[in-house]
Amino acid sequence: MSDANSLDALIQALKRLPGVGIKSAQRMAFHLLQHDRAAAQYLARALQDACTLVKHCELCHTFTEHSVCATCMDEKRDHTKLCVVETPADQSAMERTGAYHGLYFVLMGKLSPLDGIGPHELGLKKLFDRACDGEVQEVILATNFTAEGEATAHVISEALKVRGIKPTRLARGVPVGSELEYVDLGTIAHALVDRR
Amino acid sequence: MSDANSLDALIQALKRLPGVGIKSAQRMAFHLLQHDRAAAQYLARALQDACTLVKHCELCHTFTEHSVCATCMDEKRDHTKLCVVETPADQSAMERTGAYHGLYFVLMGKLSPLDGIGPHELGLKKLFDRACDGEVQEVILATNFTAEGEATAHVISEALKVRGIKPTRLARGVPVGSELEYVDLGTIAHALVDRR
Numbered sequence: 001m002s003d004a005n006s007l008d009a010l011i012q013a014l015k016r017l018p019g020v021g022i023k024s025a026q027r028m029a030f031h032l033l034q035h036d037r038a039a040a041q042y043l044a045r046a047l048q049d050a051c052t053l054v055k056h057c058e059l060c061h062t063f064t065e066h067s068v069c070a071t072c073m074d075e076k077r078d079h080t081k082l083c084v085v086e087t088p089a090d091q092s093a094m095e096r097t098g099a100y101h102g103l104y105f106v107l108m109g110k111l112s113p114l115d116g117i118g119p120h121e122l123g124l125k126k127l128f129d130r131a132c133d134g135e136v137q138e139v140i141l142a143t144n145f146t147a148e149g150e151a152t153a154h155v156i157s158e159a160l161k162v163r164g165i166k167p168t169r170l171a172r173g174v175p176v177g178s179e180l181e182y183v184d185l186g187t188i189a190h191a192l193v194d195r196r
Numbered sequence: 197m198s199d200a201n202s203l204d205a206l207i208q209a210l211k212r213l214p215g216v217g218i219k220s221a222q223r224m225a226f227h228l229l230q231h232d233r234a235a236a237q238y239l240a241r242a243l244q245d246a247c248t249l250v251k252h253c254e255l256c257h258t259f260t261e262h263s264v265c266a267t268c269m270d271e272k273r274d275h276t277k278l279c280v281v282e283t284p285a286d287q288s289a290m291e292r293t294g295a296y297h298g299l300y301f302v303l304m305g306k307l308s309p310l311d312g313i314g315p316h317e318l319g320l321k322k323l324f325d326r327a328c329d330g331e332v333q334e335v336i337l338a339t340n341f342t343a344e345g346e347a348t349a350h351v352i353s354e355a356l357k358v359r360g361i362k363p364t365r366l367a368r369g370v371p372v373g374s375e376l377e378y379v380d381l382g383t384i385a386h387a388l389v390d391r392r
Contacts, residue, residue, distance in 0.1 A: 004250050014239065017235075018224055040246070043209040043239075050202045053202040
């Protein structure tokens with residue numbers, strides 16, 4: 001693009017962000033250097049701070065700056081319930097419902113054998129130890145309703161049953177506010193089977 | 197999203213990149229911290245290096261790490277021709293054609309009165325001084341064929357005519373490899389008027 005090696009290096013670095021190709025990376029580098037060098041400096045500091053400070057909660061595995069996260073430390077929460085989610089973003093969605101007051105276990109991924117991510121790589125042993133600590137009475141599987149998410153829920157479910165724990169799964173059904181005419185057939189079929 | 201302030205700061209910093217919203221920023225931060233901390237460190241260093249090293253060429257205004265860029269320093273190039281482009285990416289596209297061997301002037305933007313970018317903010321005086329230095333004999337306007345690009349070319353063209361220089365503009369016409377049936381009518385009309 002130019003004789004500025006540090007500019008080319010910046011474009012290559014931006015290209016490593018997920019969802020960013022060469023054109024977007026060029027546009028970002030150009031924007032930062034031409035219009036917003038303060039944002040570039042701010043981003044550089046934020047990256048370094050986050051890499052230094054952010055680690056995983058020893059109990060629930062989510063991102064935190066402390067050894068145990070604020071949610072796990074909260075005495076007011078129901079310590080007999082454990083909700084298993086894939087990512088901190090999913091945890092955040094659960095929290096925003098305001099309908100759940102138990103604890104979480106964040107998988108930080110999902111089973112994906114093709115990518116070499118099996119039960120060991122996902123650290124499921126830690127989840128099983130946690131579920132069997134005597135305090136937890138219900139494990140709620142809230143992995144995504146995608147193929148990988150369902151497979152992950154199935155594997156965890158089977159492993160927990162062997163250990164004498166019967167987990168629950170978020171209900172499948174018709175989304176709030178939708179008209180049957182426009183809901184996909186698989187969802188309606190599930191809602192029919194799970195009618196109550 | 198969590199009790200990790202540095203993570204929230206990182207998400208906010210990523211959100212300042214052009215074309216990145218809150219969801220993309222969360223996904224990027226999550227990916228970097230969970231799967232690729234090396235990329236995060238690399239990006240932080242690249243941002244700082246670029247901010248420190250990259251400046252504008254004193255002659256053509258493009259990005260460079262030196263006071264004058266390699267293109268302007270090149271004795272083999274035709275110093276009587278000056279091609280005006282909007283961005284270094286446009287300059288790079290011109291270079292890749294292999295059909296141009298003159299020098300460049302990179303505007304680093306375009307006229308956009310609504311955004312408060314007039315001839316002064318764009319630094320057009322520097323371009324006019326350059327065009328009138330006695331060495332330049334032809335100014336080729338290669339701004340984009342968008343509304344702003346055309347307006348920019350028009351303003352530069354009028355100002356150069358006052359100074360006794362008649363600039364040229366890249367030809368408008370039917371793109372190479374296209375079928376007339378699928379070319380927009382404005383383009384065909386221009387190609388008809390400019391037939392040769």
